[in-house]
Ligand SMILES: Nc1ncnc2c1ncn2[C@@H]1O[C@H](COP(=O)(O)OP(=O)(O)OP(=O)(O)O)[C@@H](O)[C@H]1O
């Protein structure tokens with residue numbers, strides 16, 4: 497048996513709608529992401545489902561992204577592949593803002609490429625992952641697939657052959673992620689976005705993202721926090737997550753540097769500068785935002801590594 501893993505990710509990171517994304521891992525060293533196991537080769541392709549969030553997946557495995565990835569991968573390399581006995585361990589909630597579909601897509605494409613001798617290079621593989629993710633969310637965006645694949649905080653570079661590039665990070669930052677247990681589909685959360693921005697708004701968006709990135713390079717933490725402002729998605733999505741503003745008010749009153757929407761929501765993330773803040777944010781979010789037994793709150797650091805064989 498061969499086993500593969502890809503981490504959870506936060507698209508946007510507030511200030512970089514569709515252009516910034518980060519992969520996260522729990523500070524306690526546990527794995528937070530999907531696992532794909534390849535058991536053996538067999539006459540027919542099959543997929544067994546397991547894991548904490550298996551009940552949120554489509555009942556019919558033919559609708560599972562893992563099988564769609566297999567056929568898309570086969571098409572991309574242009575030859576028929578041996579059929580596999582697969583098992584997906586679904587550890588990320590679906591429609592959560594934690595890059596759940598991207599995580600399954602990344603782990604599956606990475607696993608097939610590795611298992612079959614790496615016929616695709618990283619560029620081709622990432623493009624395939626982004627196309628598959630675009631099929632789910634309705635438009636191609638790399639800010640979940642790229643960090644889940646490579647790890648780190650990444651800036652997407654549309655129209656560049658590089659596709660994305662790693663950014664610096666404040667090593668002491670901890671990011672608390674809280675998924676409330678309710679589903680918000682990415683497609684639905686994208687349907688409320690503005691279709692056009694005015695010139696003034698576009699300049700403000702570009703300026704804020706540039707300010708954040710220059711603060712990272714300058715290691716200027718105050719500037720970085722000041723620049724963590726979502727001028728595009730959050731205003732349009734706020735009504736889908738009415739708890740965001742009161743929670744932000746409470747947590748920032750305790751000195752926590754930033755609270756934002758992870759991806760398309762409903763997960764909220766809080767950027768903390770030390771253990772005390774992280775423990776406070778985790779307890780507060782768990783008490784005031786978690787809504788049912790599917791909810792999960794986890795204290796994370798940036799994941800240095802993305803998809804990999806276990
Ligand atoms: N292995 C899988 N993992 C996640 N979603 C899957 C999988 N297979 C099929 N799906 C379907 O893909 C869709 C994913 O929806 P959506 O993009 O809203 O979720 P998401 O990727 O978890 O969201 P987010 O990126 O905000 O975390 C759902 O309709 C889900 O049923």
Ligand SMILES: N[C@@H](CCO)C(=O)O
Pocket residue numbers: 507508513514515593594595637639640682685686729758759760761
């Ligand atoms: N950038 C995407 C991320 C989805 O997880 C969005 O906000 O719609």
